Amino acid sequence: MSLQSLLAEHGAEWLEECLYLDPAHARAYAADAYAFDSQPPPAVFLPRTQTELQRVVKACVEHDLPMAPRGAGTGLSGGCVSREGAVQIGCSRLRRIVEIDPLDRIAVVEAGVVNLELSQEARRWGLYFAPDPSSQIASTVGGNFAENAGGPHTLKYAVTRAHVLGIRMIDAEGEWVELGGPHAPMPGGDLLGLHCGAEGTLGIVAELILRLSPRARAVYTVLAAFDEAEDAADTVAAIVAAGVVPAAMEFIDRVVLRAVEEAFELGLPVEAGAVLLVEVEGSAAAVAAEKERVLHECRSHGVRQLREAGEERERARLWKARKHAFGALGRLAPRYATQDGVVPRAEVPAIVRRVGEVARAHDLTIGIVLHAGDGNLHPAILYDDRDPRSVRAALDAGHEILEACISLGGSPTGEHGVGLEKRDFLDRLWSGYELEQMAQLRQVFDPQERCNPAKLLPSGAGCGEGRPRHRRGILP
Amino acid sequence: MKHLSSPGLHREAFRREVELCYEARQPLTWGEGDRSATGSRTRVRAPAGVVDHWPEDLVVRVGAGSTFAEVDDFLRPWELELGVLLPQPDRTTLGGAFARGEGGMTGGGARSLRELALSALLVEGRGRPLELGTRVVKNVAGYDLLRPHFGAGGAWGGLCELVVRSRSRPPSRMLRWSESSPQEALGRLQQLRDRGSTTTVGEWWLDAAALARLGLEGRGGWFLLAEGSEQEVGAWADAVGGEESTDALPILRDLGWTESSAVLVRVFASTRECFEGDPAFASGGGGRGWIHDAATGVNRWILADLSDLDRVSRRLGPMASRAFVDRGPIPAATRPAGGRTAEWKGRLRQIYDPGEIFPPLPTPLGP
Ligand SMILES: Cc1cc2nc3c(=O)[nH]c(=O)nc-3n(C[C@H](O)[C@H](O)[C@H](O)COP(=O)(O)OP(=O)(O)OC[C@H]3O[C@@H](n4cnc5c(N)ncnc54)[C@H](O)[C@@H]3O)c2cc1C
Ligand SMILES: Cc1cc2nc3c(=O)[nH]c(=O)nc-3n(C[C@H](O)[C@H](O)[C@H](O)COP(=O)(O)OP(=O)(O)OC[C@H]3O[C@@H](n4cnc5c(N)ncnc54)[C@H](O)[C@@H]3O)c2cc1C
Numbered sequence A: 001m002s003l004q005s006l007l008a009e010h011g012a013e014w015l016e017e018c019l020y021l022d023p024a025h026a027r028a029y030a031a032d033a034y035a036f037d038s039q040p041p042p043a044v045f046l047p048r049t050q051t052e053l054q055r056v057v058k059a060c061v062e063h064d065l066p067m068a069p070r071g072a073g074t075g076l077s078g079g080c081v082s083r084e085g086a087v088q089i090g091c092s093r094l095r096r097i098v099e100i101d102p103l104d105r106i107a108v109v110e111a112g113v114v115n116l117e118l119s120q121e122a123r124r125w126g127l128y129f130a131p132d133p134s135s136q137i138a139s140t141v142g143g144n145f146a147e148n149a150g151g152p153h154t155l156k157y158a159v160t161r162a163h164v165l166g167i168r169m170i171d172a173e174g175e176w177v178e179l180g181g182p183h184a185p186m187p188g189g190d191l192l193g194l195h196c197g198a199e200g201t202l203g204i205v206a207e208l209i210l211r212l213s214p215r216a217r218a219v220y221t222v223l224a225a226f227d228e229a230e231d232a233a234d235t236v237a238a239i240v241a242a243g244v245v246p247a248a249m250e251f252i253d254r255v256v257l258r259a260v261e262e263a264f265e266l267g268l269p270v271e272a273g274a275v276l277l278v279e280v281e282g283s284a285a286a287v288a289a290e291k292e293r294v295l296h297e298c299r300s301h302g303v304r305q306l307r308e309a310g311e312e313r314e315r316a317r318l319w320k321a322r323k324h325a326f327g328a329l330g331r332l333a334p335r336y337a338t339q340d341g342v343v344p345r346a347e348v349p350a351i352v353r354r355v356g357e358v359a360r361a362h363d364l365t366i367g368i369v370l371h372a373g374d375g376n377l378h379p380a381i382l383y384d385d386r387d388p389r390s391v392r393a394a395l396d397a398g399h400e401i402l403e404a405c406i407s408l409g410g411s412p413t414g415e416h417g418v419g420l421e422k423r424d425f426l427d428r429l430w431s432g433y434e435l436e437q438m439a440q441l442r443q444v445f446d447p448q449e450r451c452n453p454a455k456l457l458p459s460g461a462g463c464g465e466g467r468p469r470h471r472r473g474i475l476p
Numbered sequence B: 001m002k003h004l005s006s007p008g009l010h011r012e013a014f015r016r017e018v019e020l021c022y023e024a025r026q027p028l029t030w031g032e033g034d035r036s037a038t039g040s041r042t043r044v045r046a047p048a049g050v051v052d053h054w055p056e057d058l059v060v061r062v063g064a065g066s067t068f069a070e071v072d073d074f075l076r077p078w079e080l081e082l083g084v085l086l087p088q089p090d091r092t093t094l095g096g097a098f099a100r101g102e103g104g105m106t107g108g109g110a111r112s113l114r115e116l117a118l119s120a121l122l123v124e125g126r127g128r129p130l131e132l133g134t135r136v137v138k139n140v141a142g143y144d145l146l147r148p149h150f151g152a153g154g155a156w157g158g159l160c161e162l163v164v165r166s167r168s169r170p171p172s173r174m175l176r177w178s179e180s181s182p183q184e185a186l187g188r189l190q191q192l193r194d195r196g197s198t199t200t201v202g203e204w205w206l207d208a209a210a211l212a213r214l215g216l217e218g219r220g221g222w223f224l225l226a227e228g229s230e231q232e233v234g235a236w237a238d239a240v241g242g243e244e245s246t247d248a249l250p251i252l253r254d255l256g257w258t259e260s261s262a263v264l265v266r267v268f269a270s271t272r273e274c275f276e277g278d279p280a281f282a283s284g285g286g287g288r289g290w291i292h293d294a295a296t297g298v299n300r301w302i303l304a305d306l307s308d309l310d311r312v313s314r315r316l317g318p319m320a321s322r323a324f325v326d327r328g329p330i331p332a333a334t335r336p337a338g339g340r341t342a343e344w345k346g347r348l349r350q351i352y353d354p355g356e357i358f359p360p361l362p363t364p365l366g367p
Helices: A003-010 A023-028 A050-062 A115-125 A141-147 A191-195 A229-241 A254-264 A284-300 A312-323 A325-329 A345-362 A388-407 A423-429 A432-445 B007-024 B068-078 B094-100 B185-199 B208-213 B230-240 B248-254 B271-277 B307-322 B339-352
Strands: A067-070 A087-090 A097-101 A106-110 A164-170 A176-180 A204-211 A218-226 A248-253 A274-282 A305-309 A335-338 A366-371 A376-383 B028-030 B042-044 B050-054 B059-063 B117-123 B129-132 B158-165 B172-179 B200-207 B220-228 B263-268 B289-293 B298-303 B323-327
Touching (some): A003 A050, A050 A087, A067 A204, A097 A115, A106 A115, A115 A141, A164 A191, A176 B339, A191 B339, A218 A284, A229 A274, A229 A284, A229 A345, A248 A312, A248 A345, A254 A312, A254 A325, A274 B185, A284 B230, A325 A335, A345 A366, A345 A376, A388 A423, A423 A432, B007 B042, B007 B117, B007 B158, B028 B094, B050 B068, B059 B068, B094 B158, B172 B248, B185 B230, B200 B208, B220 B248, B307 B323
Parallel strands (some): A067 A087, B028 B042
Antiparallel strands (some): A218 A274, A335 A376, A366 A376, B059 B158, B289 B298
16 A cells, blocks of 8 residues: 555545645655754645544555654654655644633643644633743644643643643544543543653644643743853752742853854843843742742852843843744854753753763864753754764764763653654663563554654664663662 | 661562462452452552652652651651642552542642652562653653553552652641632632632632531632742732631541541532533532532542442433542442543553453443
């Protein structure tokens, strides 16, 4: 069976509006935001309705075609890139906000709804969708669910999973399945929680029931500049130890800071070794108390400058330094690769040091942005894609940083997923037996491996052989 | 509560018990659960005690047999707590609550035990240990194998240890209540929400029968719980009005748990369904009281005895498919559930429990 047989059998009528076979579409859908891999899909489907989506999936099942689901393509691990001849099934046209129920603080939305659009819509009830990946201006809630996306505010409000109450999805056989509902997860085994973060390998999500959160009454944002990156890193742990869990606590190092300043002229303290962007929010009284504790910890760690956001405009300017950080890096080198690793919070100073060592060893410039409260680091490795040695060095440096995350008790991905990029990294973290369990689990939901083939698990998962584990042993 | 002196030995003992049951094809049950269904089942208890603590990361690793009260006592010197409000914290274990799918009665989303649990050491049906996840607070690389076990009743494995997040102990907590009939309930909730904002961590409506158990009179009433600094909670109290209810929280939390003759049913329903959709809810259902939990969507229905269960499940109509007997003699009905999810759950059982020795998955009252 093949794509040709699907086309022949179904004729062109219903497909006409949602199937694209031209080279321009194939090129446009060949990659996501991960720079090192691309593959034009043999066909791109962009269904306009959920019914059409199911028809497409059913047709693929009948003709034994693998499928790669896609949201906005902002993924940073090659998660939606076609492999093994998978056709691309894009959900970006499924953009209906079906319902917002302000009483139960629930939104029912289609998978292609853009994250920020939902929060803007919910604003009139004083509500918003808490997960806020820095890509929220473009990424879809379906993609956020599939990656279990985080963001700067994950520190206080947790990852996407905590904000998804239910989904309506099409499984690998083309059938509708509903998991969860407009209430807390019920007993009977939390399959919804398992599907969140499964990177599109267990089915295609068409609709979601999302939890909305009340907007805080008061917000206080401060940019704290430190001479040494280590001081900024130490301050992170100290703030949490002082009993404050800020809504966000972002670390930006000198490399990134300078690039942002050059690009946007925000008046940032470019001579600093690193800055922390700290935000506390809640009631006015809570914010007043937490603000004092945050400032106290910054001062006791030798802060050189504090820039407080008095009003919304200034706050937006400070956040621009963070949210546009990667865009600004484009000015410093022809290319950059954003990595994603996570360490226990207390190891943040150690990983910051290690990244510096890796950069020196490979003679590369590496900028660091960190969701510091979560220990989730995004080193941006600058390289020149015209120079194969530079490309090699960037890849090696990225891997060494991830190795360091694992050996510090962390993980090679905090929020960008495994996708294509980190498949062969998993056996550094898990034993062969644990990987075998994951492979078996996949078989439960998609025995033919039709949904997003060759993603998330190592190519040899299930064979029981793994490279030596770096994770600290806890089993006998 | 103390650190487990030699966690390795406890792990091995727990694992070995499962392995022995598997070899003998001897059915088992976990903790204190499934009293009515136990019969000849061997009871396997997870270890209790702290395995590791990383206060600077707000993460603690404990034996799954530890109770909430024990863990909170352990965390107190660091001014930390789990912050999960559940009935009988001095008897309820972390493993039991996780397996029952009990997230806690406050906050919903991020504060649910479902989200606080980062990873676990599980023993599957052949007695093999499996490490599910890591201790970092973000995503798991690969499938998050811990998730299916939330609410699985131990049907797919025994939780030996759990790694959970802790949080700073709030300096102040306050419960306030104000009377409201079921008819006024929705409007009043909206008003309270508008005034209370983010400081409110719990919202419960109690019917007249439940209120009476708290020694209060009325047609029903909203209870709101706030946490934060004294100043913050003080400002909140001024905004929401009502009366402070100083001793009611433990009673409200444990309603239906402390009486041996009561059956407790958890119903998963939205606020609108409770007050508008189903007259049985609005009229209190004729039981011994019900609590609607607006923050988490998990409602508790207290019944006099099992014969009420039939009547209630009929009155609940379609909502019965979202109602679970939470405490009390659980009816033996093991309904064969249909559909794709049942098929998946069956396959998971084949993987995790090939000897069919584990307790069954919790099933709802209705079809
Ligand atoms: C500048 C920038 C900043 C970023 N910041 C963050 C951040 O702060 N936090 C963070 O977590 N991520 C971040 N990301 C990564 C990315 O934006 C997130 O992973 C996002 O959730 C992906 O959403 P998407 O709609 O673009 O999905 P895609 O990239 O299209 O797909 C991502 C994965 O989800 C699957 N998928 C998509 N839609 C569906 C569906 N409907 N059903 C089933 N599977 C589906 C795909 O198969 C793929 O595996 C950032 C990316 C960029 C470029
Ligand atoms: C039928 C019944 C009647 C009760 N009556 C009273 C009473 O009259 N008065 C009173 O004060 N208290 C009563 N209780 C509460 C009881 O005494 C304990 O306080 C309570 O059961 C302990 O709860 P637990 O969280 O440890 O879970 P358990 O009750 O031990 O178990 C709950 C569920 O979780 C599963 N489970 C437990 N541990 C694990 C694990 N480690 N791994 C995997 N799955 C696990 C079990 O199989 C079960 O499905 C009753 C409990 C039950 C079940």
